[in-house]
Amino acid sequence: MSFWTATSHRRSRRRRSRARRARWLAGIGAVLVVGAVSVAVAVPRGGEAASTRRDRSVNTARPAPPARFVGKAWAHTALDEPQGVLVDGTTAALLGSRSVTLLDGRDGAVHWQAPVDAPNPWWALDRDTVLVSTEAGFVALDRATGDLRWRASASEASGPVGLVDPPDADPLALVTTTAGGIAGLDAATGATRWSGRLPGSPRGLLATDDASGTVALVSSAADTRLRVLDARSGAPAWETPVGARAGSPLVTDGTVVLGAAHLELAGEVTAYELADGAPRWSAPSLGAFQPGLVPTRAGDAVYVVDELGEVVALDAATGAPRWRRDLEEAVVMGGPVVVGDTVVVTDYAREVVVLDRASGRVRARPLAGGVPIALAGTDRLVLVAQRLVTDGQLSAFRPHELSQP
Template sequence: MPSISRRGVLAGLTAAATTGLAGCLGDDGAFPDGDWPMPGRTPQNASALPETTLPNAVTEAWAAPVGSYWQSAPVVYDGDVAVATGSELATFDADSGDERMTRPLDAEVCANPAYDAATETLVVPTYDHGTDGDGGSVSAHDAASGEERWSLDAGDARPYSVRIADGVAYVRTSTACLAVATGDGAVRWRRDDFEPVAYEQYNAGEDLSASVAPTVAGDTVYVTDANRVRALAREDGRERWRLSAPFVLSAPAFDDDRLYVSEYAGDTAAFDADGEEVWRAPVSGVAAPSAGPETVYAVDGEIVALDAETGEERWRWDLRASTVDATPVATADGVLAVGNRSAALRDRRRFGGSGSRVRWSLPDQVSYFVSPAVGAGHLFVLDPFRSRLVAYESA
């Protein structure tokens, strides 16, 4: 079993390799200047900044109007932040909030987009509720101009979220999993034996499946299916193994040879890379868990900190929301969580000391259906009541 120090070192090396962040930040913290090119930050979907400490305080840097209907989280790349809302793709300068471009889409955005640095492409899932029947598609757009480069017809299937690794977009739809080259849209492989992630007995429809994306780690793609998670070979999509995950509604998170899965109306559990259970905790979660250096954070109406090695509960904090679909962001000394109240929470057990669990709170009502993003020196969240994208900076 890996030691705590080994887990922390590996997490730091992963962060440095994938985003080019500088070394460990001081106790006063700052939001890092790196990218957040997809929800979960990396293809492993850990939603973690293991070299970043929480700022002592934040202030609003800017806010920009966005469409009034969206299900997608912001992504950050090359000093820009992109948001897909309604039937529109928009990008903004991350420092000033000045609009870079706005591009109409052929259908309504239905899940989270992702950015590929190798081809400077944004991949966006859309779904058309047309009079001639529903139709899904995944399209790729030039990240600077928004011009469409290619589009892939998903038929009647609803596309879920996208993760990108090494020039390949891994896409989960309601009936399939695909590997698609981001450069030209060529399908590398496709499996059509998946079921919709929706559970009528819990009134959990596919509108909650916008955070269901393949998780890519090493030579394996971990994909949420109805009541299970399946491990596929990254090269050709053949199935290696599957594990039971009742009523799972989100993507798994991978960190340090561990796969973390949160079940809706069930548990949060850790598995090794071969699908063998390591621990199980009686904490349900609608959103994907986040995996910090030593702590896994599961979230539903509360955020619960679990020891990454044992699954033991460390602490919990009430988000004052019945259901939270947004994955929190784990840091070196705590976590950023959104709900009916949103805050930076310190993991006091790790770093000692006393005082409030809350380092600071956000003054605005933040969407708890889409995950926050951290990059380009800012924290980005969506304000649903005023239809705006908000950027915060450390104060």
């Protein structure tokens, strides 16, 4: 039974972690992220727009006192509260509480700004489209102009979204509801290509892979499962149970990488074969994972941070740890950002922590002017979205400047 009716338009260490977990719980809340549900798509008139135990010889001591910010490459002052930031090549996109702004990631020049009512924290960006989950449904904007392309409304609360461009099909906008609905819509027109229902509520972020035309996601019902579907048809490929305290998946080089943990137990990062879900390798982590924590792939390594602030560099082929660094602070939801020879994360102490990519050594951990809520990176710049500031809600820094003493 289809839920999606739409009209086509052309338009532990357990002992060590308890105190820190308590601090983390005091500072943040977990993010919780289709039966008969009606959805309508509207288009504007006239075209409106292998496992190893933790190596205790690795130095995890907290480094010297933090450095200060020594200057910004550029800063953008937003008129509404930032919700997130995404980067695609040299383009940066800022999601606010009432708008989406597209900027040049090199100098902060604004390309366009478009109003979006009541956005959720789930959105996606590709070369053609900006897709936003909102309280009322879903909105697709033209990336080049910011014009409204189409709008879809749903009778269930909207959930995570994603964009995928398979080589043998038209680009698709993947949309979900928190009650378990999922659908593939034509990214250009909003027309429904397929729809179905997940056995559980999706949580975290969707991970899409253009080459294979697949989507990976975590959903929770009686248990928590990692699921992979064919994004072109919605057909399930495979699923596997994972720990209830799971992050969001990364699809890379024929694998799906996910960090997860069971309740109070230490976590684990596992790589599964994209084709059939067979485990390829796993590696232990200090803590569990929040839904917004996504592994990052750069070169031949995968970088992961858990909710307690342990950053790990793993060999992408084998899962062997190259280094570990315990930051001793809970982290802001969002995967590590790799820029040049640095790995950057933000934490709830309002620090922007700059690590050496080769060794994991902390180069600096300067305090942000406000409260960092999201992080992204271009090939040369680190972008920090922050709240509780009167200006510079989106600021760009060069990693070598951040890491100066």
